[in-house]
Amino acid sequence: xxxxxxxxxxxxxxxxxxxxxxxxxxxxxxxxxxxxxxxxxxxxxxxxxxxxxxxxxxxxxxxxxxxxxxxxxxxxxxxxxxxxxxxxxxxxxxxxxxxxxxxxxxxxxxxxxxxxxxxxxxxxxxxxxxxxxxxxxxxxxxxxxxxxxxxxxxxxxxxxxxxxxxxxxxxxxxxxxxxxxxxxxxxxxxxxxxxxxxxxxxxxxxxxxxxxxxx
Numbered sequence: 148x149x150x151x152x153x154x155x156x157x158x159x160x161x162x163x164x165x166x167x168x169x170x171x172x173x174x175x176x177x178x179x180x181x182x183x184x185x186x187x188x189x190x191x192x193x194x195x196x197x198x199x200x201x202x203x204x205x206x207x208x209x210x211x212x213x214x215x216x217x218x219x220x221x222x223x224x225x226x227x228x229x230x231x232x233x234x235x236x237x238x239x240x241x242x243x244x245x246x247x248x249x250x251x252x253x254x255x256x257x258x259x260x261x262x263x264x265x266x267x268x269x270x271x272x273x274x275x276x277x278x279x280x281x282x283x284x285x286x287x288x289x290x291x292x293x294x295x296x297x298x299x300x301x302x303x304x305x306x307x308x309x310x311x312x313x314x315x316x317x318x319x320x321x322x323x324x325x326x327x328x329x330x331x332x333x334x335x336x337x338x339x340x341x342x343x344x345x346x347x348x349x350x351x352x353x354x355x356x357x358x359x360x361x362x
Contacts (some may be wrong), residue, residue, distance in 0.1 A: 150224050150225050150226075150227055151223065151224050151226075151227045151228055151229045152225055152270060152271065152353055152356055153169075153188075153229070153230050153232070153267055153268075153269045153270055154171065154228040154229075154230070154231040154232070154269060154270075154271045154272075154273065154349065155178070155231075155232045155234065155235035155269035155271075155272050155273070156168045156171075156231070156233050156234070156236075156273045156275065157231065157234060157235060157238060157273070157274055157275070157278070157279075157309070157313075157351060158275030158276055158277075158309060158330075159166070159273065159302065159305050159306050159309050160280055160282070160284045160286065160297065160302065160305065161260040161277075161282045161283075161286035161289070161294070161295065161302075162166050162276065162277055162282060162285065162330055163245070163274040163275055163285065163336060164233040164234065164275060165181060166335070166336050166341070167233075167273065167275065167335060167345070168180075168181070168231050168232060168233035169233075169277065170335065170342060171231045171346070171349060172240050174346055175229065175231070175308065175353075176229045176278060176320070177230055178219075178228055178229065179232075179233070180216075180219055180230055180232035180233070181195070181232075181233050182208075182212060182232075182233055182234040183208075183211045183212070183215070184217070186211075187204060187207050187208060188207070189203045189204040189207055190204060190295075192204075193246075193255050194294070194296045194297050195205060195221050195296055196299070197246050198246075198248075201246035201247050201251075202246070202247060202251045202255070202263075202296040203213060203242045204246075205239060205242060205243045205246065205247065205255060206240060206255070206258075208242075209255075209258065209259060209262065210262075211235075211333075212217070212234070212236045213236065213262045213263065213266070216224055216236055216264070216267065218252050219232075219265050219267070220266070221266075224267055224273055225301050231268070231283075232269075235272070236263055237263075237312075237316070238265060238326075239340065240259060241305070241308050241309060241312050242305075243255050243256070243259070243310070245304060245305065245308055245311075266322065268320070269321070269323065270323060271324055271326065271352045271356065272313075272323055272324070272325045272326070272348065273311050273325075273326045273328065273345075273349070274309075274325055274326065274328065274329065274332055276309065276310065276313075276328070276330060276346070277306075277329065277330030277331050278304070278331050279299065279302060279303050279306060280307075281330050281331050282301075282302060282306065282330075283299060307351055311326075313325060324352050326345075326348050326349065328345060328354065333345070334352070340357075
């Protein structure tokens with residue numbers, strides 16, 4: 148477990164991970180870790196042709212996320228400085244399983260486990276989820292050109308993949324609380340009350356973490 152609180156916000160594309168991580172970072176005065184997305188030179192090609200560009204896209208994300216988490220561990224968590232991130236590196240396996248053919252996935256999985264075996268695991272996970280309609284609306288509203296060619300069928304699969312993974316995560320990591328936020332019912336960007344409710348849930352888990360860490 149990290150030496151300091153490490154919160155990861157996860158969920159499908161367009162669900163609001165970065166927005167929530169930024170708000171929590173400001174409220175709790177935690178260091179903000181944002182994933183590298185736009186810098187990936189393969190991403191636009193990936194959305195146009197997933198089969199052709201999946202391996203290059205996933206390897207770029209894996210290597211950059213590994214470096215980010217390595218830096219965060221050394222410069223913040225091991226120095227007792229709390230971090231909130233808008234992703235965790237486990238998401239790589241969600242995407243890789245969906246996009247890579249079997250032969251390339253086998254190679255990718257080996258590299259993933261080698262790189263991540265010593266990486267810090269969050270001690271609080273926030274899982275944002277919503278219906279496909281809500282996610283599509285949010286993607287359209289934020290207007291990123293690179294995301295406009297994402298196929299709804301791909302997003303629908305991704306929504307289910309996340310749900311399956313998070314259910315598995317809770318079984319494999321029963322000591323790591325997962326805060327589930329339904330994006331169909333809550334909009335923390337537009338409604339302060341929804342944000343306050345989420346902050347309250349996070350604060351409760353932080354207090355629990357402090358009690359456990361003192362033992």
